[in-house]
Amino acid sequence: MQPNRVRTLRTLAFICLFTGFAGVIYQLINEKHLDHRSVLVGLPLGLVFGLLELFLFPKTERRFQHWSFTKITLFKILLYTAAIYVVSVIMMFIAGLFEHRKISELFVSLASLDQLILVVYTLAIYSLLVFFLHLNRLLGEGILWKFISGKYHKPHEEERIFMFLDMNSSTTIAEQLGHVRFYALLNELFHEISQPVLQTKAEIYQYVGDEVVLTWEVKQGLENANCLKTFFLFQENLHRNSSHYLKKFGVQPTFKAGLHFGKVISAQIGDLKQEIVYNGDVLNTTARIRDACRQYQCECLVSGILMNQLKSMNGFLWERIGATTLRGKETEVELFSVSDIRSL
Template sequence: MNRDLKTYLQLLWQSILFWAVVMAVFSIFRYYGLDEEVGFTVIEKYSGTQGTIRALIGFTSIGILIGFIYATIDFFFEKFVSTRLLLVYNLMIRTFLYFTMTIGVFTIVMEFFSGIYDLDLDTGRGWWKENKSFWATILYIVMVSFVFSFIKIATEKFGKGVFLKMLLGKYKNPQEERRIFMFLDLKDSTTIAENLGHFKYSQFIQDCFYDLNEVVPKYDAEIYQYVGDEAVLSWPYKKGLANNNCIDLFFAFQQKKQSKSQYYLDKYGIVPEFKAGLHGGTLMVTEVGVIKKEIAYHGDVINTSARIQAECNKHHVLLLISEKLLKDLKISKHLSSTFLGSVLLKGKQEKVNIHTINMV
């Protein structure tokens, strides 16, 4: 399956499920037991169990449609617009689209249920302007959107599944995990920084990491941290092995930069090259910090990955991988591996066998 399609479908089902649930909850809060409230007179067709069920079905339908539309808008903006617009304009356009589409969804659903249940619902032009129930619902949607955005940002910050584990306190005590790490570093960074100057060099790194962020989700990678001109990527062990994700990401990033080579040449006079070191194994993960909480990984896997990457210049290659990790991978036909020898990495007692991988 096309990776963009896979990303879209994953975003789609999450959005539809989330909005269907929250709108169903809203209908229960809004209409359940309405006929029993003291001082209220409710028309029979809107009251009782039947009225609650109708509201539940109606608002759940609205939630499903909203989830579909919002996910489509978000995917389109993330793929084609986000890097081209300032954040303020991005938010303004998205908000406008959300609002207009929400009015359309409400109009369609209200007309549909008016016909089925013979309800007297006003859906004429501009019906929403003076409709207090609509604005109450919009306020609820806005508040829930903040919650959804918070969950999304936290998930992106800590990685898929990690945020929930943090909420449940799993990493309060160190836990053992098997993971793959990639240290991705800009080649000839010192020379480039001297030639560009600190301001333009910062823009250069920003552009590089924008391109990297477009590639990362397609290969189920997590960005552990940025350190200057270096990015540290991570995968749960099985996810990194699946479909050669940990290898294919590097070459996808290379292709992404090459496809924008003219842009980099015009703006900076150079096309960036990155070198990478890959290694995997068992290490410890724990929550650290009080004022600023983070997930930290401790163990030989990280140190070895970093030192393997440092060997790239010595061997004049862009990608190095430990033999231990390579044995667990099923190298695709479009790739070939070359054994470069055994090296004694700084700080280690035993030599590590390293290989380079190239596209055929």
Template sequence: MKVVNLVVEVLLVSIKMTPKQKHNFYKILQFIVLWVVFGQLYALVEYGLLGDSGTYPTTQNIYDPSDSFLFVFAGTLVLGAIVGLIETFGFNGFFKNRSFGIKILLKSLLYLVLIVLFLVILSFISTASYFNTSLLDEQVISSVFRFVLNPTFITIVIYIGVMFIITLFFAEIRNNLGMFVFANFVRGKYHKPRVEERIFMFMDMKSSTTIAENLGHIRYYELLNRYYSDMSDAIINTYGEIYQYVGDEVIITWPLENGLKNNNCIRCFYEIKLAIENKSEKYMDDFGLIPKFKAAIHCGKVTSGEVGKLKKEIVFSGDVLNTTSRIQECCNQYDAELLISDDLKEYLPLKKALKIEHLGLLTLKGKQNSIGINRVDLV
């Protein structure tokens, strides 16, 4: 797995993809891998049943194991890529407000048409290739019709339909958990507790209580949903990971190296701010306000691991989270949009575009040592 990840990373670096393009590439790649695996499993079962018989018993069409594996591989590779592209760039907006089960059901029904068309086209190509003739040759057409009208075809459609349901189910689970959390669960990265250095940003919407009272529960939920959605690209572009949504607060985290590179943790805040500002007219039209927010960023060692029995979750624990939360509470006191700790400041390759003002020491309850805090502003 590590070798595959390394090869993929080298490929992405060599073609210089943006973080958003890499994010989309991984989403599409997951569909391709799942489809190819399921396809080769089908070809393997088929070979186990037919072996060297040379023909399909129900249709009497020629069966060649090497051709079967090759065409199934090529077909599932293409189909996986098509489904991945549609899921990444096509259906997301249309099914955004659908429930989990309805979303999978509707997508599966829509894909059913694609399944049948794809299988018929693939059958034409493979049969024409075997007979070394044109796609519309009478012998090819006759063979394909025997295949389509045979129960074997229905069996294949059902199998691929199950593949659709499973891959779409995994895709929805991944979207609900988050790509990084899902990948870490699959790899078992946090199956055992581990200590790592991370950066955390606690970001909180200003005047959220007043806004909620004015908008009402449903409209306030719609505002939060829009607000969190609009910050997604900024988080992806700076290699951030969503750790938790806590009401109107979002906690974003980075492995130390990713968060420091190009000041990603700082850039994330200002890219989110720019994203919201660019849609300010839409927010005013729909909600009569433009969301404002404040944030704090701090770094340090945390213990991370899977917890829970009835519900598994990856949890970070350590003083760094409590400290970041306390620093964020000081934003109002210093009339600051963004505060960072001295610990983080020492690591960051700060640029001239940023103005850093040291505000003093923050004494935390239950701790002997104070921590320095700094206001960050764009010059």
């Protein structure tokens, strides 16, 4: 099963469990006892919320990507309020039929204070979930949990794979479009890479101008050559939507990438603004490998150290460039050019 699908199903299960637990808490507070109704109410509402949040909104992402955080959050809360009430009404009618209650009694229940309190409580739970999911997305996939768990509270050494992904001819394109339109283009391109990142278990470490820095834990990056697949999936997306970029911006953007792996010091730093940072020569070397793409006229360069770690090379064509001294480095680094066989 694809990593993105696994992630989606895992998130859906978390939402349903969370709402089921919220139903248990509500019944304990309101009725001072527990029965099957608490879970039967919470799980279907969580399922509706999860289907909207994880399946409907991603398919309409381009329509909402220019909305502010506040605007889209309020829109979702209003949508979920309506969905919650409709699902609650349906469930109440179904339960009423099984309990042989009269239709008139059900309409009285719908207008009762208890029903209003239930809707408000449910809305509060989903508002919390919406905020949590948006915060997780703002910080980067998985970063919020790293802050909560304290994984990087103390500096420690680890091995990671890095990719520096950079737009070709960005200065020329920026001069052609002007600053406002250029950053509108960048925003669309950075949305474009989201799906490949999720599919290949990558983390977005930084946006630096027109550059994206991606990173993987070694096991996840090497698995099925995920660290290479990210770049070529992104290239496929750019090619598929090239007519859109040409029509809207008058350009067909392309990117180059450099990949390397090694040891870094990982730590959570800052006071007023906290973030997780990686320090080590591996980042500097990866940036220099990316720069070498122009010299060797390659779209993707990989260090020999990383290439030797990649077990699965199916679907990729490798060409040895040779050992070279990168700008600002004293020791030579062996480089390999990588291409996707399907694009040849």
